[in-house]
Amino acid sequence: MLSVALRTLRTRWVTFTGSFVALSLGVALLTVMGLALASSAAAPERGSERFAAAPVVVKGQDTLRVPTPNGDRTAPLAHPRPLSAATVAEVRKLGPVVADRSFAVRAAGAPADLVGHPWSTAAFAPYDLATGRAPRTADEVAVTGDWARPGRQLRTDRGPVRVVGTLTSRGFENAVFLTDARAAELAPEIHQLTVTADPAAVRKAVGDSAQVLTGNARRLADADPDRDSEALTAMNALFGTAGGVTAFVSVFVVASTFAFAVAQRRRGFALLRTAGATPGQIRRAVLVEALVVGTLASAAGCALGSYGAPLLAARVVEGGLAPAWFTIGEHTWPCHAAFWTGLLVSLCGAAAASWRAGRTAPTEALREAAADSRTLTPGRLLCGTALLLTAAATLALSLTGDPSDLLHRKTYISRPMLLITAAALLAPLVLRPLTRLLTCLPSAVGMLVRENTATGVRRTAALVAPVLVTVALAGSLLGATATLNHAKTTETSDRTTAAFVVTPAAAEGFDAATLRRLRAVPGTRISPTSSTAVHVLEDGVALIRSEARAAAPGGLAATTRLPLATGGLSDLDDGSIIVNEEWQRHRVGERVRVWLGDGTPRTLRVAAVMTTGTGGNGVYVTPRNAPGATVDRVDVALADGTAPDTVATALHEAIGTDGGRVLTRDAWIRATHPETNRTTRLGLFLVLGIALLYTGISVVNTTVMAASDRARDLAVLRLAGATRWQVLRLTAAEALTAVTAGALLGLLVTGVNLAGMWSALALLSVRPTVGLPWQALGATATACALLAVLSATLPAAVALRRRPVELAGVRE
Incomplete structure (x- = not known):
C-alpha cells in the first residue's frame, strides 16, 4: 500500500499540486507572521539624543508612584511637574546651569513637527553650525536641516523671525533655536536643566523633588523617550492580530483542502476496497501521502516565508505602521512552529477524511462514487454544533455580564472565527436547499446546475468554504469598526450642543x-x-x-x-x-x-x-x-x-x-470621526489583506482541483449534443452558484456578528447603527466570483479541445 500511495502522488498530480500550494502558502504566511512577531519583541538600544554631551540632567517628576500592599504602582503623569524655584536655586549652587525649554513652533513652509529650544542647549546634542551664526536678538533664529537658509524671513505663531544660521541635522527632530531670553519668555516654566556638577551632590541637593539623569538615562529627557516601547506594543498588537487571523485562515483552508483532496478519491478507494484492501491500509496510504506532501510543502513554505518576511517589514515601515529601525531578525522558532503546524494540520485533515473512506464497505463505496449521499458526518455535525453553541453562549454571557467587552478590538476580531468555523462545518446542511433556491429558474442550465451542485455537495462545499471565510472576515471586521465608529460619532453628536468649536494651533x-x-x-x-x-x-x-x-x-x-x-x-x-x-x-x-x-x-x-x-x-x-x-x-x-x-x-x-480653527458643530463632528486614524485603518487592511489574499488563492486552487474531476462529465454533455459554449456556460454557472452560496453564508455570519455588537451598544445606552461595508463585501464577492469562474472555465476549455470520446475514456 505504501508503494501505491507514492505512485498515486504521480498519477493524481493536479489534486496533490493543489494541496501542496495551499499548505505551502499557509506555512509561508505563518512563518512571515511569526518572524515579524518575534522581531517586534525588542527594540535596539537607544542612547541619549538631545543631551548626549550634557554632564548631568535634572528633570522634574513625571511619574506617579502609589504604594500598595503588593509594591509601588507607577503611571506617567498627564502634566509633569516643572522644577520648583527652590530646586533650581539649590542646583545653581553646585555649578553652571543651563535651563532647557521646549515648545512647538508653527511656520509657513517649515516642517510640521518644528520645536523650539534655547540656543544654549544646542551644544548638548551636539549641534554644529553649518552656515551663518547663532541668534543674538529676539527676532533671530537658527534652524536644523536645509529647509531654510540664512536671511530668510519666517512668519511663525511666535512672531516674525529671521533665520541667521543653520545647523547640521541630527535626525531625531526638526529644531529652531532662539535666544535664551526669548525662549524664557515663550516658556517660563523649567521642566529640565543641565548642570556641570558631581551627580551625587546633585541628587543630595534635589532629593525626591526631581530626577537626576546621567549616562544612558539622559535619554529620558528627550522628547517622547518611550516611543520605541510604544512602537513595540503597537507592532506586537498588529502582528499578533495578523498572526491570529492568518493562523485561523491557514489552518481552516489547509484542513479543508486536504479533506477535499481525499474526498475526491472515493472512486479509487472503492476499487481498492473491492480488490481486498483493508480500512487500515487505506488510512495508512492516505497518511503517507499527506506526510510526503505535508513535509515538502511545509519546507517550501518556510523558505518562502523567510523570503517574504523582510518584504513585509519594508512595507510596514514605508506605510508608517512601524518605526524606521524595524527589521526582521535572526529567529528560528517561527519556522519550526510553522513547519510542524502545517504538517500536523495536513495529517489531521487527511486523517479525518480518510477515516470515513476506510470504514466504508466496498459496495457502499462504489455507490457513493457516483454521488454524495452523506456529506455531513456525525463528527462534523457534533463539532459544528458545539462551536455554534459556544459562540451563542459566549455572546450571551458577554451581553448579560460586560457588554463593553464586545467593543474591544481583540474580541470583535477573534469572536467571528468561532461562528465562521461553525458555519463552514454545518454548511452542507443548507447547501442543497440554498443552491436549489439560487437555481430555481426554469431552464436547462438551471436544472443541470441544480442537480450537479446537489449531487456534488462535497465539491460545492469545498469552494463555498474559502468564499465564506473571505466574505465573513471582511464583513465582520470592517463592519465592526464601521459600527463602532458610527456609534462614537453618534455619541459626539448627541453630546455636543455648541454651535461652534474653537481649537488652538x-x-x-x-x-x-x-x-x-x-x-x-x-x-x-x-x-x-x-x-x-x-x-x-x-x-x-x-x-x-x-x-x-x-x-x-x-x-x-x-x-x-x-x-x-x-x-x-x-x-x-x-x-x-x-x-x-x-x-x-x-x-x-x-x-x-x-x-x-x-x-x-x-x-x-x-x-x-x-x-x-x-x-x-x-x-x-x-x-x-x-x-x-x-x-x-x-x-x-x-x-x-x-x-x-x-x-x-x-x-x-x-x-x-x-491662532487656531473655528469649526461649526457639524464640521467638528466630521473632524473627530474615528475613521481619520490612518494607522488603525492601515493595520486592519494589512490583517485583512493577508488573509483575503490567501483565501482568494484558495478559491482558485479548490476550483482547479475540482475541475480535474469534471472531464468525464464534460464528455457526457458533449456526447449528448451540448456545444462547447453551452458546457462552458454551465461550468461558469456552477462556479457562480457556489460563490453566491458562500457569499450569502458569509453575509449571514456577518449579520449575526454585527447583531451582537448592536445589542452591546444598545445595552450601553448608545443609539447603534449597524455599518455593513457593502462596498468591501461587493468587491470581495466579485473578486471571488471572477477567480472561481476563470479557474473553472479555463481548465474546462482546455479539456474541451479534446474529442468527447477521448474525454469519456479518462480514468483515475
Missing part, C-alpha cells in the same frame, strides 16, 4: 489673552475645557488611569449634554467629580480618593455618573482639579437671535490669523 493651548477676547464676543457663551487625567486605585492594587476634561459647570451645561445615568451636572464643584459606570465606586455621594494629572492626591465626592457608552465617556472635573492643564478646546453656544455668521467672524478675529 499651538500645542500649549489658548493663552489668557485669547480667552478674554473669546469671552468678549457678544451673543455667545463659551466653555473652555482642558485635557487632563485622574488616577484611582481599585481593589487596593490596581492603579487605573481615566482620561478627563476640566471645565466650569456653568459653561459646560450650556454647550454639552452629558449622558448622565444619575446625578446632575450642576452638582459639579471643586470638591467633586463626574465619573462613569466603569468606575468601581460610582454611586452619587460616594467619596473617592484620586490622583490628579500632576500627581496631587485628592478625595472627591461623586457628583454624577455617566453611562459607559463606547468607552469614551471619561471623567469631568473643575479647572482647579486640573493643575498644569491648558485650554485646548472652546465650545461656543449662541444666545437666541444671534447670527451665526457674525459670531464666526468675531471668533476668527479673536483668535487671530494663526
Whole structure:
C-alpha cells in the first residue's frame, strides 16, 4: 500500500499540486507572521539624543508612584511637574546651569513637527553650525536641516523671525533655536536643566523633588523617550492580530483542502476496497501521502516565508505602521512552529477524511462514487454544533455580564472565527436547499446546475468554504469598526450642543489673552475645557488611569449634554467629580480618593455618573482639579437671535490669523470621526489583506482541483449534443452558484456578528447603527466570483479541445 500511495502522488498530480500550494502558502504566511512577531519583541538600544554631551540632567517628576500592599504602582503623569524655584536655586549652587525649554513652533513652509529650544542647549546634542551664526536678538533664529537658509524671513505663531544660521541635522527632530531670553519668555516654566556638577551632590541637593539623569538615562529627557516601547506594543498588537487571523485562515483552508483532496478519491478507494484492501491500509496510504506532501510543502513554505518576511517589514515601515529601525531578525522558532503546524494540520485533515473512506464497505463505496449521499458526518455535525453553541453562549454571557467587552478590538476580531468555523462545518446542511433556491429558474442550465451542485455537495462545499471565510472576515471586521465608529460619532453628536468649536494651533493651548477676547464676543457663551487625567486605585492594587476634561459647570451645561445615568451636572464643584459606570465606586455621594494629572492626591465626592457608552465617556472635573492643564478646546453656544455668521467672524478675529480653527458643530463632528486614524485603518487592511489574499488563492486552487474531476462529465454533455459554449456556460454557472452560496453564508455570519455588537451598544445606552461595508463585501464577492469562474472555465476549455470520446475514456 505504501508503494501505491507514492505512485498515486504521480498519477493524481493536479489534486496533490493543489494541496501542496495551499499548505505551502499557509506555512509561508505563518512563518512571515511569526518572524515579524518575534522581531517586534525588542527594540535596539537607544542612547541619549538631545543631551548626549550634557554632564548631568535634572528633570522634574513625571511619574506617579502609589504604594500598595503588593509594591509601588507607577503611571506617567498627564502634566509633569516643572522644577520648583527652590530646586533650581539649590542646583545653581553646585555649578553652571543651563535651563532647557521646549515648545512647538508653527511656520509657513517649515516642517510640521518644528520645536523650539534655547540656543544654549544646542551644544548638548551636539549641534554644529553649518552656515551663518547663532541668534543674538529676539527676532533671530537658527534652524536644523536645509529647509531654510540664512536671511530668510519666517512668519511663525511666535512672531516674525529671521533665520541667521543653520545647523547640521541630527535626525531625531526638526529644531529652531532662539535666544535664551526669548525662549524664557515663550516658556517660563523649567521642566529640565543641565548642570556641570558631581551627580551625587546633585541628587543630595534635589532629593525626591526631581530626577537626576546621567549616562544612558539622559535619554529620558528627550522628547517622547518611550516611543520605541510604544512602537513595540503597537507592532506586537498588529502582528499578533495578523498572526491570529492568518493562523485561523491557514489552518481552516489547509484542513479543508486536504479533506477535499481525499474526498475526491472515493472512486479509487472503492476499487481498492473491492480488490481486498483493508480500512487500515487505506488510512495508512492516505497518511503517507499527506506526510510526503505535508513535509515538502511545509519546507517550501518556510523558505518562502523567510523570503517574504523582510518584504513585509519594508512595507510596514514605508506605510508608517512601524518605526524606521524595524527589521526582521535572526529567529528560528517561527519556522519550526510553522513547519510542524502545517504538517500536523495536513495529517489531521487527511486523517479525518480518510477515516470515513476506510470504514466504508466496498459496495457502499462504489455507490457513493457516483454521488454524495452523506456529506455531513456525525463528527462534523457534533463539532459544528458545539462551536455554534459556544459562540451563542459566549455572546450571551458577554451581553448579560460586560457588554463593553464586545467593543474591544481583540474580541470583535477573534469572536467571528468561532461562528465562521461553525458555519463552514454545518454548511452542507443548507447547501442543497440554498443552491436549489439560487437555481430555481426554469431552464436547462438551471436544472443541470441544480442537480450537479446537489449531487456534488462535497465539491460545492469545498469552494463555498474559502468564499465564506473571505466574505465573513471582511464583513465582520470592517463592519465592526464601521459600527463602532458610527456609534462614537453618534455619541459626539448627541453630546455636543455648541454651535461652534474653537481649537488652538499651538500645542500649549489658548493663552489668557485669547480667552478674554473669546469671552468678549457678544451673543455667545463659551466653555473652555482642558485635557487632563485622574488616577484611582481599585481593589487596593490596581492603579487605573481615566482620561478627563476640566471645565466650569456653568459653561459646560450650556454647550454639552452629558449622558448622565444619575446625578446632575450642576452638582459639579471643586470638591467633586463626574465619573462613569466603569468606575468601581460610582454611586452619587460616594467619596473617592484620586490622583490628579500632576500627581496631587485628592478625595472627591461623586457628583454624577455617566453611562459607559463606547468607552469614551471619561471623567469631568473643575479647572482647579486640573493643575498644569491648558485650554485646548472652546465650545461656543449662541444666545437666541444671534447670527451665526457674525459670531464666526468675531471668533476668527479673536483668535487671530494663526491662532487656531473655528469649526461649526457639524464640521467638528466630521473632524473627530474615528475613521481619520490612518494607522488603525492601515493595520486592519494589512490583517485583512493577508488573509483575503490567501483565501482568494484558495478559491482558485479548490476550483482547479475540482475541475480535474469534471472531464468525464464534460464528455457526457458533449456526447449528448451540448456545444462547447453551452458546457462552458454551465461550468461558469456552477462556479457562480457556489460563490453566491458562500457569499450569502458569509453575509449571514456577518449579520449575526454585527447583531451582537448592536445589542452591546444598545445595552450601553448608545443609539447603534449597524455599518455593513457593502462596498468591501461587493468587491470581495466579485473578486471571488471572477477567480472561481476563470479557474473553472479555463481548465474546462482546455479539456474541451479534446474529442468527447477521448474525454469519456479518462480514468483515475
